[in-house]
Amino acid sequence: MNTKLEYLGDTYLFSQRARVYKTGRNEFGNYLILEQTIFYPQGGGQPSDKGIISSQLGEYPIYKVQLKEETVFHYTQSEISSSLLGELVTCRxxxxxxxxxxxxxxxxxxIANCVEKLQPSIKAVKAYHFLEGPYIEFKGIYPDKPEELILELGNALQTSLSQSLMIETEITDKTVAETTHGFKTFRxxxxxxxxxxxxxxxxxxxxxEIKNIKLSQLKKTKEGFRISYSTLIHEKE
Ligand SMILES: [Zn+2]
Known part of the structure; x- marks a missing residue:
């Protein structure tokens, strides 16, 4: 079952109706599989979405979302009625x-883009985007003056934030993406x-939408260094 990944097309789609394809239980708990989903499954250094799947038969708070091969599993601690199979549910x-x-x-x-532009010999190799302690790891020679790099990076980030830059995503051909970037993603x-x-x-x-990005000092790693950061967003009225 290939779950249609609705979040790839629209970050701001917060609720949607979807049909239940399968229900079951495994080591993580009771799960629902839907034909399509707005829930982001943990991966790529980003945590799962949380939310609620509901129908006339009950409400199922979702605490974990997992992508296994092409299928998205939505886990709940609630008991799932077997009558849900084939039903339309509301996802929020x-x-x-x-x-x-x-x-x-x-x-x-x-941050990865700006560091790579400031120091072309340095490459971002790992990203951790959990809200508790996010960081980017870079491979390359540790700079002689790490404080200067942080200062330059801070200025580059400020400039970018003030320029209303747009973020564009593009679905590419799967085989091209795999050979070009060595990643198993096609976006x-x-x-x-x-x-x-x-x-x-x-x-x-x-x-x-971002108000500010705060940076830590560089921390040495085996391959290069790590920069931790925190992100402040503008509060919605
Ligand atoms: Zn991304």
Missing amino acids: IDSVLRLKHAACHTAGHL TVQIGNYEKIPCGGTHIKELT
Whole structure:
């Protein structure tokens, strides 16, 4: 079963009706599989969405979402009625959490883009976009003056944030994406004119949604260094 991944097309789709394809239980709990989903399954350094799936038969708070091969599993601690099979349910995700995740994740891409532009010999190799302690890891020579890199990076981020840069995603041909980037994703994301990054996560539409990105100092790693950060978004009225 290939679940249609609705979140790939629209980060801001917070509720949707979907048909139940299968229900069951495994080591993580009771699960629902739907024909399509707006729930982001944990992966690519980004945590799952949380939310509620409901029908006339009951409400199922979703605490974990997992993508196994091409199928998305929505886990709940509630008992699931077998009569749900084939029924239409309403999916609602926690929109505040979704937007925080999307902003934090997009900020991580921007940091990677800016460092790679400032120091072309340095490459971003790992991203962790959980709200508790997000970071980007880079491979390359540890800079002689790490404080200067952080200062330059801070300025580059400020400039980008003030330029209302748009974030565009593009679904590419699967085989091309695999051979070009060595990643098993067939979607790229691009902030303004920065380099495209292969990614299946959720991103905000415009950088102006981010109020500020705070940076830690560089931390040495085996291959290079790590930059931790935190992302502040504009409160919605
Ligand atoms: Zn991404």
